[in-house]
Amino acid sequence: MKIVDHQLQGTGVHFKQTPNYYNPPFKTPTKLPDAIIIHYTAMTNAADAIKVLTTKKPEGGNASAHLVIGKQGEITQLAKFNQRTWHAGDSSYNGRKGYNSLSIGIEIDNVGWLIKQNNGKFSRARLTDEYTEDQVVNLPHFNPKVRHEYWETYPQKQIDAVFEICELLRKQYGIIEILGHDEISPNRKQDPGPAFPMDELKSEVLSDRSGEAVEGIVNADLLNIRAGAGVNFEKVAQPLSQNAEVEILEESNGWYKVSTKVEGWVSKKHITPTR
Ligand SMILES: [Zn+2]
Incomplete structure (x- = not known):
């Protein structure tokens, strides 16, 4: 997946422009x-959510978002970023206000909170669908004012897609x-x-990786270390030898930027991360 002209491109990505948006700029420094x-979405399927989020009702009360993520990780983009x-x-x-003017909105196809019915299944008022025990988790909300106990689970494929997009x-x-x-x-x-x-999403995507060391060891006999992520960049030092310990600083296109006594780029496949 990649972003071209503020639009996601990749397999499983669809674009359907919503009429519900404002033109740039965002109220941020950039x-x-x-x-x-x-x-x-608080709805029972992605198609219905996409319909709502791409419809402009004349009476107002309109909503939209940038992305809708389906249960299989399928992605529909409704507006450019x-x-x-x-x-x-x-x-x-934290003192910032009006997040429509600051943020990208990601809607995940998920019905939200549910109530346990007398038949042992889970649903709520004005919802025809019922959910079974294996589709639901019993967890408290971090906000004590929210009393709901049961929530529809998010399939791993869907979670993975959200993590990948956020990254x-x-x-x-x-x-x-x-x-x-x-x-x-x-x-x-x-x-x-x-x-x-x-x-997990916040720490995985936002954590400052240069601050917390990720280490690895060289698994090739000799490993060239270069000024950039590719074989066309010049070597910055003598090759690293097998089992040399490195700190992994960042990743790009199959290469790690590593730090030892020197700093430079090496082919990712010749480094085994150790933690
Ligand atoms: Zn919301």
């Missing part, structure tokens, strides 16, 4: 989004903040709720 807000969509509403966090967006836009809708609008929103691994 005039582009620097945050990501995670939502669930340099267009402001209407997913956050009244919102603030890509961080690299492209320098994303500094990933938050749940329940963090920026705590008095009216519960999504994405406790079934979604928000803490």
Whole structure:
């Protein structure tokens, strides 16, 4: 997957322009989004959610988001990332306000909270679908005002897709903040709720990798170390020898930037990460 002209490209990615957006710029120093807000659709399938988010009702009350992520990790983009969509509403966090003007909105196909029925299945008012025990987790929300106990689970494929997209967006836009809708609008929103691994997403995508050392050892006899990520870059030092310990600083196109006594780029396949 890659981003070209503020649009995701890759297998399983579709684009369907929503009429519900504002033109740039965002209210950030770069005039582009620097945050990501995670939502669930609160609906029973992605197709219905996409329909709602791409419909402009004349009476108002319209919503949209940049992406809808289906249960198999399939992706529908509804607006380019340099267009402001209407997913956050009244919102603030850490002194910043109005997240429609700061962020990319990701809607995950997930029904949200559910109530245990007398027949042992899970549903809620105005919902015809029922969910079985294996589709639901029993977890408290971090916000004590949210009393719901049961939440639809997120399939791993769907979670993986969200992680991959967030990583890509961080690299492209320098994303500094990933938050749940329940963090920026705590008095009216519960999504994405406790079934979604928000803490893991934040630490995986936003953690400063140069701060916490990831180490590896050289698994080739001799390993050239270069000024950039590719064989056409000049060698910056004598080759590294087998079992030399390196610190992995960053990754690009199958190469690691590593640090030993010298710093440079090596082919990724010749480094075995040790932690
Ligand atoms: Zn939301």
